[in-house]
Amino acid sequence: MAQFGQYTAPVYRRQRIVRARPSLKHLAHLKRLLPYAFTYRSWIILGITGILASRLCEAQVPMFMRSAIDSLALGDPDILLPVMGILGVVLVRSVISIFSSRLLRRVAIATSYDIRKRYFSHVQTMGSAFFNQFGTGDVMARSSGDIAMVRSVVAYGWVQVLTFAFSILVGLCYMLFLSPKLTLLVLIPTPLVAYLGITMSRRLFPLVREQRQAMDDVTSFTSENLNGIRTVQAMAQEKQEIERFEDISTRYASLIYRTAKYRAKMNLVMPFVTISSTLIILGYGGQQVLTGQIGVGTFVAFFAYMHMVTGPIGSLGGWLSSFTSAAAATQRLFEVLDYQPEIQSNPVAHAPTKMIGEIAFKHFTYRYPGAGEDVVSDISLSIAAGEVVAFLGRIGCGKSTVLKSLVRFNDPQPGTLFIDNVDIRGYPLEQLRSQIALIPQDPFLFSLSIRDNLTYDNPERDQPPIDTAAQLAELVEAIEEFPDGMGTIVGERGITLSGGQKQRATLARGLIRDAAVLAMDDCFSSVDTRTEERILRRLKSIRKGRTTLLISHRVSTARHADRIFVMDRGRIVESGNHAELMAHNGYYANLEAVQSNQDQDRKRKAALLRDLDIEVEVVSG
Ligand SMILES: Nc1ncnc2c1ncn2[C@@H]1O[C@H](COP(=O)(O)OP(=O)(O)OP(=O)(O)O)[C@@H](O)[C@H]1O
Numbered sequence: 001m002a003q004f005g006q007y008t009a010p011v012y013r014r015q016r017i018v019r020a021r022p023s024l025k026h027l028a029h030l031k032r033l034l035p036y037a038f039t040y041r042s043w044i045i046l047g048i049t050g051i052l053a054s055r056l057c058e059a060q061v062p063m064f065m066r067s068a069i070d071s072l073a074l075g076d077p078d079i080l081l082p083v084m085g086i087l088g089v090v091l092v093r094s095v096i097s098i099f100s101s102r103l104l105r106r107v108a109i110a111t112s113y114d115i116r117k118r119y120f121s122h123v124q125t126m127g128s129a130f131f132n133q134f135g136t137g138d139v140m141a142r143s144s145g146d147i148a149m150v151r152s153v154v155a156y157g158w159v160q161v162l163t164f165a166f167s168i169l170v171g172l173c174y175m176l177f178l179s180p181k182l183t184l185l186v187l188i189p190t191p192l193v194a195y196l197g198i199t200m201s202r203r204l205f206p207l208v209r210e211q212r213q214a215m216d217d218v219t220s221f222t223s224e225n226l227n228g229i230r231t232v233q234a235m236a237q238e239k240q241e242i243e244r245f246e247d248i249s250t251r252y253a254s255l256i257y258r259t260a261k262y263r264a265k266m267n268l269v270m271p272f273v274t275i276s277s278t279l280i281i282l283g284y285g286g287q288q289v290l291t292g293q294i295g296v297g298t299f300v301a302f303f304a305y306m307h308m309v310t311g312p313i314g315s316l317g318g319w320l321s322s323f324t325s326a327a328a329a330t331q332r333l334f335e336v337l338d339y340q341p342e343i344q345s346n347p348v349a350h351a352p353t354k355m356i357g358e359i360a361f362k363h364f365t366y367r368y369p370g371a372g373e374d375v376v377s378d379i380s381l382s383i384a385a386g387e388v389v390a391f392l393g394r395i396g397c398g399k400s401t402v403l404k405s406l407v408r409f410n411d412p413q414p415g416t417l418f419i420d421n422v423d424i425r426g427y428p429l430e431q432l433r434s435q436i437a438l439i440p441q442d443p444f445l446f447s448l449s450i451r452d453n454l455t456y457d458n459p460e461r462d463q464p465p466i467d468t469a470a471q472l473a474e475l476v477e478a479i480e481e482f483p484d485g486m487g488t489i490v491g492e493r494g495i496t497l498s499g500g501q502k503q504r505a506t507l508a509r510g511l512i513r514d515a516a517v518l519a520m521d522d523c524f525s526s527v528d529t530r531t532e533e534r535i536l537r538r539l540k541s542i543r544k545g546r547t548t549l550l551i552s553h554r555v556s557t558a559r560h561a562d563r564i565f566v567m568d569r570g571r572i573v574e575s576g577n578h579a580e581l582m583a584h585n586g587y588y589a590n591l592e593a594v595q596s597n598q599d600q601d602r603k604r605k606a607a608l609l610r611d612l613d614i615e616v617e618v619v620s621g
């Protein structure tokens, strides 16, 4: 068991390793990066040319050394020319190499920038099925860790590979020129090195993938914990959370440890193999020098060239391992990039650009992907433009599902949901979502000022509509109490709004859009009935002629609607206006009775408390 400070690496139960045939197939994932790098082909060509030139310069050094040593061996002390030559080529090589490396690093930064941008835009179009599969933490881990890994390989990996390849090529040419026989002998261990490198790299690939996956788990867990930190603390679950984190984190650490060990092994094995080439030269080459077949200068130069060749081969393990990591990262990135958004925008030509707001559900049925049964079944109803319609019903009966379908958060079956007589699947998605303002059930505000939150869809808005929306949502009083008014930052980086304030800010953000269709999903649950009534009355007069849909659990909200649909287990069970439904004496009428009784009870209780207060005052006075 290995010990690193607090962390104790558990003994790893080894999986039986299937003897892998050497293959570099997994590196093929890297090919997917080529189109991105190809955008910068002129920089790449320039960079590669630079590297080739710098290698050629470097290859001149042993030749100058050879002539200097041979001069000295012949008793000629004038070696100024070779020395100047060495200094010259080293200088030129350094300058070229700095510039070309910098150029290729820029390509890497630009490439990873492009991938990150594409990744982010792609994720923006994803629906719930995608997030069910990947999870936010996973998506985040891929966008940071995996892109960084890809960048490091594009930046340094390619430079290394090219440098190595050119070194080997140039070195071999010079070696063959100096002594073809010795060259062939030196190359004997090379196939073994290649075999070992490739086999080890192939085994490393699944390890790296697993390690990245474990990293996702750590990120997901941390992000979920931080999002729910108040709940964790409220339920006194900190200790359990720390224990759960320890499990996940230990697994990640063990995988890092295991991968690092494997990498170290790769880096260790390679130089051992290449050292055999050195021994061959010393033995066989040395003898040739002694017998006078080659000069000392040639012998030394040959040594230098051999290092040019075996050096890169020795570090084959190192760069194969970083390429393997990058291949795993690339595969993970493209898993996301290849994911087709489940909701596609395929607009038809006759979709009107401006909606009137006539809505028709025709035998509308919906089942969530992977679910066992329909959550909404066979709903048929028409809503005229300008109507105010309420949906009411028990928890989980499918109200939000119906409303979400209007903006295609849930994609309806073709031919079941129409707006202005056009199937909603025929509208461009952006147009559909910009002309139907859906105010979701869970209020969400960005960590921005209240003003920026209200004008989120269009920051260019003038002050008057912002004020109107704030007034309509009865938010003005609350805003006036905030330290910076409309400029007050809310959310994580600012003040925390109460549930009701958050709900009304979300409401104002929807109202400001002045959309053809307004759909409010239970927007008044944290607002008291009197405020709610005022808001609805004003809304009704402001939205005259435009369609408004609302969901509520309260009869006091629903009664303002022109028509009320009562839902139960995904079906419409009652419909009509308030009076009609009361006369019908069904679910709605019962609910009204219960809720008004509760109201009366509440009123009685309030009055009682008021009386008590007075009593207390009288007694104490
Ligand atoms: N993304 C989803 N995947 C699978 N099932 C879902 C999903 N969203 C909702 N459901 C299920 O669909 C049913 C209807 O949900 P919906 O949110 O439409 O209910 P609701 O009437 O709005 O309830 P509430 O009054 O609590 O808001 C529920 O049983 C719920 O569990």
Ligand SMILES: [Mg+2]
Binding pocket: 399, 400, 401, 441, 521, 522
């Ligand atoms: Mg709901």
